[in-house]
Structure formats: structure tokens, C-alpha cells
Amino acid sequence: MGEATNRMTGAEAMVRMLAAHGVTHMFGLCGDTTLPFYDALARLDHGITHFLTRDERHAAYMADGYARVTGKPGVCEGPSGGGATYILPGVVEANESSVPILAITTDVATTSRGRYPLTELDQTALFRPLTKWNASLDDASRLPAMVRAAFRAMTTGRPGATHLALPFDTQKGLVDPSEIWADERHRHFPAEPAAPDPDAIAEAATCLSGAKRAVAICGGGPVIAGAFDELRALAQLIDLPVATTVSGQGAIAETDPNAVGVVGSNGGNPATRALVDEADVIVFIGCRAGSVTTERWRSPTTDKTIIHIDSDPMVIGANYKTAVAICADARLALAALVTELRTRNGLPGQNGAARAKAAWDAKLAGFEPLATSGETPIRPERVIATLSRLLDDDAVVVADPGTPCPYFSAHYRWREAGRNFITNRAHGALGYALAASMGAHIGRPGVKTVAAMGDGSFGFCCGEYETITRNNMPITSIVFSNSTFGWIKAGQNSGFGQRFYNVDFNRTDHAAVASAFGVKSWRVEDPEDLEPVLKEALAHDGPTLVDVISQPLHEAAAPVSEWVA
Helix, strand or coil: CHHHCEEEEHHHHHHHHEEEEEEEECEECCHHHHHHHHHHHCCCCCCCCCCCCCCCCHHHHHHHHHHHHHHEEEEEEECCCCHHHCCCCHHHHHCCCCCCEEEEEEEEHHHHHCCCCCCCHHHHHHHHHHHHEEEEEECHHHHHHHHHHHHHHHHEECCCCCEEEEEEHHCCCEEEEHHHCCCCHHHHHECCCCCCCCCHHHHHHHHCCCCCCEEEECCHHHHHHHCCCHHHHHHHHHHCCCCECCCCCCCCCCCCEEEEEEEECCCCCHHHHHHHHHCEEEEEEEEECCCCCCCCCCCCCCEEEEHHHHHHCCCCCCCCCCCCEEEEEHHHHHHHHHHCCCCCCCCCCCHHHHHHHHHHHHHHHHHHHCCCCCCCCCCCHHHHHHHHHHCCCCCCEEECCCCHHHHHHHHHCCCCCCCCCCCCCCCCCCHHHHHHHHHHHHHHCCEEEEEEEEHHHHHHHHHHHHHHHHHHCCCCCEEEEECCCCCHHHHHHHHHCCCCCEEECCCCHHHHHHHHHEEEEECCCCCCHHHHHHHHHHHHCCCEEEEEECCCHHHHHEHHHHHCC
């Protein structure tokens, strides 16, 4: 039974509702409980391209990367049972990173519940603590309204992940076609942004007017809100130094005179820490002021005057006593603050450009000798410097935790504002970068995309190289190969008496593995070979991988404060 009878099935209604919300790409993996939904996708003319992945976890990571570069919600799907459990890591990462993805997991029939059917589990209970909103579509007639609620929830306020369980019998139930409609405002995020309280804006302007050494620290909020022009206007108006968290990179071009770069324990350095410690006023913008950004709440210290801008009221004041709270969209709040400050006479400059330059000069003095080093194993700094020379300004780099994240955060100087760097800072699961880079490439196909990972991460995700080759995605993967779970070994080195327990493994020939999937691959051991090989890999019109035999983190000068200390 289909639409010709003036009624449609729940599976058909789900396809139509996704299309009505502007969904053009989705990522997932088939299963028994998904058969009616896949059949509807096969039969209907809907304009949605479905990418078959090799596991559900990576389907969610692809949806995450896609959402970050497009400003549209990402959609992933998987079957019941194991599919629902496998998809969870990507859902929670997106939710805690304020990235809207919709996870659809099909389920056993509602009439089978409690009768021990294969793959039965309580999906709504499973996803409830990991999502912004979730529901089970137990009534086919309510399916369109619930899909609208999911898109409304994930795109408004603080964006986040949603989940819908889609039981087998609901997929075969009947839906009134007149219910198939969508609110176009929820096709993109952030939707319906909240404006700030004018009194709070005036209070913040007064606070900044009395500051002598203010500094802004931007989290991911300004990037999500697209507040690039407004942030730059504020920095210019009062010569304000602008630092970022790792997630906030892209809020301002790091070549901007007022850009400080990353602060905190992952990517910061003594010079950026000193800039924060010397400040009298801190402006947190779309920033949770969490453990990494603040080096476990030690920098800034609690005696600073805090102005906090965030779309989530629960974030403001959670970690620091806040003098001025502005609960609003970052773009609208910064625009209002600039307008208010322009009405004030005699605004003091914060000497931001000079303070930012001093921080960069100190960082570069330590970086440049390592970036040109001919040592083997190859220093990660040399890889970063080489990529910085070779990649265009609009390239997208997706970095896994471990070796790639701190080096890219600290030393790759992003020359444009915008979403050009992606890394999973909420939960830091290994194996994220490859799949997220695939989603990013699909969302922004006209630019070069690079996936950077350690060899630990490679082991989590290498099955998706079949997906890359099947779809001929011209993504370049870079593997920092050092035969260890490097982050943990570095922690054992610095804090546990160099008792290296169960962190090392055998070296894999990653180039050979990738080649077996059809990826054009190289192995690089000599630093002199690095640039010509990377140049060839980046220029190739298909998927490539460069396996770099690199220095392990516990022997390196990684920009991670707890190891330096």
C-alpha cells in the first residue's frame, strides 16, 4: 500500500518528512528491522543520497562532520539491537559538541515488546541521557509531528542530537499525507536565535569600558552561530585580544592581528597562559570554561571579572562567578555589544594586537626549530609545517585525539575564519576523524579534506576505507605511526614514573592495509621525503593515505601542559 491510495505507510512518511526538512544526504547501515524504510527509499523519488557505511558508529560521525560544515542537521540511521548500541558514540559526541544530528534507529514491532524478540532493548531509555530529545514512534499517525519535534529540538536553543526509534509495525502503519509538512526554519542551525537582554549588554559594555587588560576566550559557540564579522568588529573596536578553545578555532582567523590562538592545556603554551593570567576581565563567548580550556579551572583564576555569553543558561556561572551573564546567540550578542560600545566615549584600548603578537612570537620561537628538524622518527611539528605550506586556505582538516589534536591546535595557523578544523573535543573517542572527514567532504565537496589520525585511531576505523573507495572520495589520510596509544603513554611518562603498562602494540603497515582497500598510499620515514609525498597525495584525484613513521608523544615536545610540567 502506498501514496496512490491517499494514505502512505510510516516508512514512506519518514522519507517524505526528511525530504521536507531539506535532507539531501544521510548515512547508515541496513538491518532486518530497517527493511520497510529501505524499501521506501528505493521506491520513492525523494532527492536523498544514502551512503552505506561499514558500521553505525561511523554513520553518526559522518553525520556530525556533515552538519559542522553545512550548517544543516546531519542524519544517520541504523537497525535495532547492535545497531542502536553501535551508533551511540557518535550521537553523544555530537550532542555534547552542540552539533545537531538526528539518529533514526529502527526497532522491533511494538506488539513484540516483552516477548523476547531478537534485538529488543529499551531504545528511548538508552538514548535519553545522551540526546537533547528522543522518542519512540509507536503511533504511525503521530510520526510527522514527532519528526518535526526532533528537527525543532536539535536546531533551536543550544543545538544538539536527537533520536527517533522507528518500530517495524509503525513503518507499515498508515499516515495521512496532509500531515507531511515542515517548518523551513528548522532546516538549518542555529534556528530561531535568541537576542540578548539590552540591560545585560549595557552592563557588559560598562565593564569593558573600565577594563585595562581584557581578553576574549571563544569556544565553539561563535563558530556555530557564524559570528565571525561581529567578533572581528569587537576586537577592532577596543583592540581586544581573542583567544579560542580547540573547538573555537575558526572563530577568528589566526593570522588576524588580535588573534592569540588556543589557550588551555591542549594546544596552549606558557605565553598564552600568561596572557590569560594577566587579564583583569575575561569574556567567555560560547565557551563552557571546562577543564581543558582552563587547565582544570586554574587559568583564569577566580579573581577575574567574568562576562559570559552563551545560548545555554546552564553553562553561564557553572564554573566561574559571573559578573555579567548574557544568555543569547553569540552573533546577536556580539552585534549588540559592538553597537552599545560605539555609543560610549573614550573607550580604552586593550593593547590586544601587541599582546597577541608577543604570544605568537614566543610560540613560534619554540616551534620553528622542530618544524625544520631532520630527526627520525619524523617530528609531528614537521608534518604540521609541511601541510601548512601545501594546503589552501579553505581546506578542511579533521583531527583525531592523540597525536594530531594538540599539534594542529597549537601550530597549524588557520588563515581564514570559519569551520576549517574539526576535532571531537566532547568525548575524544579514537576513530572519529576518518568518518567525520567523509561527512565533511560530502557537505563541502569543492575543497580539499584531510583526515589526521594516530595508528591507534586507524585500528578503530580502517573498515571505512572501503566506503571511501566505493564512493571515490578524494580525502587524504595522514597516519602518525608510532606503535603506541601515545596519549596514555605520555601520561604514564610524566605522572606515573615511566611505568609503561599495556600501551604499546605492533607496528602496522598502514599503507599496505589502505592499498588493499584501493587507496593510493605511501610510507614515509625520511623527513626529506615528506613534502614531495604529501604534495603528490594531496593532488591525487582519489583517496590517498600517507603513513608517517613519527615520534611518539612521550618523547616529543607536545603542547600539552601537564606533560611539560
